[in-house]
Amino acid sequence: MWSEGKVRIRDIADELGVSTATVSNVLHGKTEKISERTVKAVEKKLEERGYIPNMAAALLARNNSRIIGVVVNDHPKYEGHVFEDPFISAAVNHLSDRIEEAGYYMMLKKARRVSDAVVFASIWNLDGMVLIGFCEDDYQDLRDRIRVPFVIYDGFADAQERFGNVVIDDFDGGRQAGAYLRDMGHERVLFISDNDICMDHLRYLGLCDGLGHKAELMIVSMKASERESCYRERLEALKGYTAVFAASDQYALELIRFLGQNGLSVPGDISVIGFDGSREAKSAAPRLTTVSQDNFLRAEAAVSLLLKMISGTDTEKTVTIPVKLTLGESVRRIG
Amino acid sequence: MWSEGKVRIRDIADELGVSTATVSNVLHGKTEKISERTVKAVEKKLEERGYIPNMAAALLARNNSRIIGVVVNDHPKYEGHVFEDPFISAAVNHLSDRIEEAGYYMMLKKARRVSDAVVFASIWNLDGMVLIGFCEDDYQDLRDRIRVPFVIYDGFADAQERFGNVVIDDFDGGRQAGAYLRDMGHERVLFISDNDICMDHLRYLGLCDGLGHKAELMIVSMKASERESCYRERLEALKGYTAVFAASDQYALELIRFLGQNGLSVPGDISVIGFDGSREAKSAAPRLTTVSQDNFLRAEAAVSLLLKMISGTDTEKTVTIPVKLTLGESVRRIG
DNA sequence: TGTTGCAGGTTACGCGATTAACCTATTGTT
DNA sequence: AACAATAGGTTAATCGCGTAACCTGCAACA
Numbered sequence: 001m002w003s004e005g006k007v008r009i010r011d012i013a014d015e016l017g018v019s020t021a022t023v024s025n026v027l028h029g030k031t032e033k034i035s036e037r038t039v040k041a042v043e044k045k046l047e048e049r050g051y052i053p054n055m056a057a058a059l060l061a062r063n064n065s066r067i068i069g070v071v072v073n074d075h076p077k078y079e080g081h082v083f084e085d086p087f088i089s090a091a092v093n094h095l096s097d098r099i100e101e102a103g104y105y106m107m108l109k110k111a112r113r114v115s116d117a118v119v120f121a122s123i124w125n126l127d128g129m130v131l132i133g134f135c136e137d138d139y140q141d142l143r144d145r146i147r148v149p150f151v152i153y154d155g156f157a158d159a160q161e162r163f164g165n166v167v168i169d170d171f172d173g174g175r176q177a178g179a180y181l182r183d184m185g186h187e188r189v190l191f192i193s194d195n196d197i198c199m200d201h202l203r204y205l206g207l208c209d210g211l212g213h214k215a216e217l218m219i220v221s222m223k224a225s226e227r228e229s230c231y232r233e234r235l236e237a238l239k240g241y242t243a244v245f246a247a248s249d250q251y252a253l254e255l256i257r258f259l260g261q262n263g264l265s266v267p268g269d270i271s272v273i274g275f276d277g278s279r280e281a282k283s284a285a286p287r288l289t290t291v292s293q294d295n296f297l298r299a300e301a302a303v304s305l306l307l308k309m310i311s312g313t314d315t316e317k318t319v320t321i322p323v324k325l326t327l328g329e330s331v332r333r334i335g
Numbered sequence: 336m337w338s339e340g341k342v343r344i345r346d347i348a349d350e351l352g353v354s355t356a357t358v359s360n361v362l363h364g365k366t367e368k369i370s371e372r373t374v375k376a377v378e379k380k381l382e383e384r385g386y387i388p389n390m391a392a393a394l395l396a397r398n399n400s401r402i403i404g405v406v407v408n409d410h411p412k413y414e415g416h417v418f419e420d421p422f423i424s425a426a427v428n429h430l431s432d433r434i435e436e437a438g439y440y441m442m443l444k445k446a447r448r449v450s451d452a453v454v455f456a457s458i459w460n461l462d463g464m465v466l467i468g469f470c471e472d473d474y475q476d477l478r479d480r481i482r483v484p485f486v487i488y489d490g491f492a493d494a495q496e497r498f499g500n501v502v503i504d505d506f507d508g509g510r511q512a513g514a515y516l517r518d519m520g521h522e523r524v525l526f527i528s529d530n531d532i533c534m535d536h537l538r539y540l541g542l543c544d545g546l547g548h549k550a551e552l553m554i555v556s557m558k559a560s561e562r563e564s565c566y567r568e569r570l571e572a573l574k575g576y577t578a579v580f581a582a583s584d585q586y587a588l589e590l591i592r593f594l595g596q597n598g599l600s601v602p603g604d605i606s607v608i609g610f611d612g613s614r615e616a617k618s619a620a621p622r623l624t625t626v627s628q629d630n631f632l633r634a635e636a637a638v639s640l641l642l643k644m645i646s647g648t649d650t651e652k653t654v655t656i657p658v659k660l661t662l663g664e665s666v667r668r669i670g
Numbered sequence: 671t672g673t674t675g676c677a678g679g680t681t682a683c684g685c686g687a688t689t690a691a692c693c694t695a696t697t698g699t700t
Numbered sequence: 701a702a703c704a705a706t707a708g709g710t711t712a713a714t715c716g717c718g719t720a721a722c723c724t725g726c727a728a729c730a
Contacts, residue, residue, distance in 0.1 A: 035679085279419065343685095
């Protein structure tokens with residue numbers, strides 16, 4: 001096998017005439033009981049021979065892994081392209097950085113059910129898991145079977161002993177958008193979401209709260225490929241509103257494009273607010289006004305919460321990340 | 336630790352009064368020397384007790400890992416957001432599917448140098464690696480130190496014994512774009528690229544070949560945040576061309592947006608062709624004419640090549656994926 | 671002189687799965 | 701009757717590392 005010739009602890013120990021325990025202790029900084037001379041000698045030899053630990057052996061011995069699993073719901077709405085979704089890929093990007101920073105490794109996996117994630121965790125003796133995009137129902141009967149600490153990055157609201165939870169303030173985001181629209185003179189406001197309402201309900205409630213009255217609701221297909229026809233069917237209805245609050249930037253940008261193709265300008269004819277603060281929102285024309293969440297903060301919160309849970313530190317299990325309205329050019333004052 | 340109570344092979348064996356070897360053999364389908372009764376009994380018990388293998392132990396014993404590492408060059412041009420890049424995230428998405436399909440697990444990692452990838456491979460006893468975005472120079476003195484089979488998904492052209500290589504036909508892509516532009520009556524054509532020319536040079540040569548004469552070259556910054564000012568500085572120069580071939584869809588779409596903001600329409604005033612065939616190209620307005628590559632095919636080719644190399648099958652080490660010009664609405668006939 | 675203490679290690683087992691080598695009882699063969 | 705062959709297993713070593721328990725020799729102290 002290709003790994004022939006790899007340097008083991010035993011090799012180092014033999015060449016130096018010390019025991020493997022000594023080498024292992026040096027490697028882990030347990031040098032109180034080792035003379036400075038020996039420490040130096042071991043360190044030198046390790047360097048010289050280019051020692052690289054064999055994680056399989058280490059984790060078998062320690063019964064943990066230094067691996068954090070990031071498991072993403074392979075929801076049909078993505079049509080097989082989850083990792084290409086801007087929100088998901090931003091999450092993966094930042095999680096990857098935080099995980100590496102903490103000295104862990106990342107295994108990335110799509111899964112359709114939470115139970116797959118559980119098996120995954122068990123197979124690899126994962127130290128922790130970050131779950132993205134699963135809904136409350138998905139966790140139902142797994143509560144007791146999940147033995148590894150994990151945090152829900154998105155999509156669940158009830159933190160428990162082994163459940164960490166990082167949420168953004170969806171309600172407040174909706175409220176800010178609503179209040180802003182009201183201040184800009186908008187009354188007839190439409191909320192666009194898909195029927196996976198478990199994610200977006202709070203945004204809707206916040207919107208109504210900010211507006212001071214109920215907004216209308218329009219449900220579109222989750223599947224990107226079907227969405228345009230949803231808009232097309234309801235083009236006339238859309239014309240009845242002065243502003244739209246979309247449940248995600250993606251929906252907002254799609255809508256703007258669609259409206260443009262049908263002779264309606266944004267914000268000239270209709271104002272649009274998105275949700276996420278994605279990179280696309282910043283570079284779109286017109287720049288999208290959107291409720292932005294800080295993915296960096298969110299990933300950081302998720303990983304540091306997870307690490308606390310792994311180390312057994314008692315801690316608040318739910319972390320709420322604030323959002324703020326980022327003004328672009330997609331909302332116009334009217335009235 | 337949380338893994339207490341996990342079922343081991345030994346538990347199964349003890350409860351059945353057989354040896355661990357027997358259970359292990361059943362698990363691996365080596366049932367020639369085991370009676371049907373015993374096989375059934377073991378299988379039943381495994382099912383019953385919910386046995387899940389401990390990979391750490393298995394891989395220590397077997398000296399491999401069932402892990403494929405996907406290592407992406409954390410190039411400064413991405414400013415820390417590699418995994419959010421459309422091309423990269425599409426690659427990760429498809430690789431993830433192919434890897435899972437083949438019964439392997441994926442570890443995802445950013446790295447700045449190929450040598451980091453080498454250490455990574457060694458630590459985890461990776462069965463194979465897929466490297467994305469590294470340039471020829473990056474591999475220089477590592478050729479001999481890399482012991483794990485790996486394939487280069489993007490960015491290198493010289494396959495060798497342990498190097499697999501999946502490339503797209505950059506030259507032909509450029510040629511197709513050039514020929515099409517010529518047929519549409521364009522003469523003054525600009526090629527836009529960044530200074531990481533190792534990737535784009537063939538596209539440029541192909542373009543010239545297709546056009547039948549040399550195209551002009553414009554180098555912009557690799558960093559997204561600096562690119563707009565690059566365009567701005569050279570706005571007047573841009574006006575001198577009837578068509579632009581951009582080295583990526585991202586550049587093309589940015590340029591279209593920029594031109595729009597400056598009163599130039601695409602394809603009215605300038606025609607634009609991109610490269611990649613990204614999802615954004617399809618949904619942009621106007622739809623982008625682009626040289627598209629099939630990410631599915633590419634990932635499939637990469638993983639199946641890697642698997643062949645892992646299993647020691649002798650095989651052609653370079654796979655070239657064809658590209659084809661996808662017509663959108665961003666090129667106009669002139670003259 | 672006998673005892674304690676400590677510095678500086680070493681020994682040896684366990685983690686869970688794999689696998690080559692070995693065993694035993696039964697049936698078949700000459 | 702003597703022997704071989706086969707079915708159906710079992711035994712025990714091994715992978716590389718971590719770590720609790722155990723040594724050993726010298727200095728200090730009463």
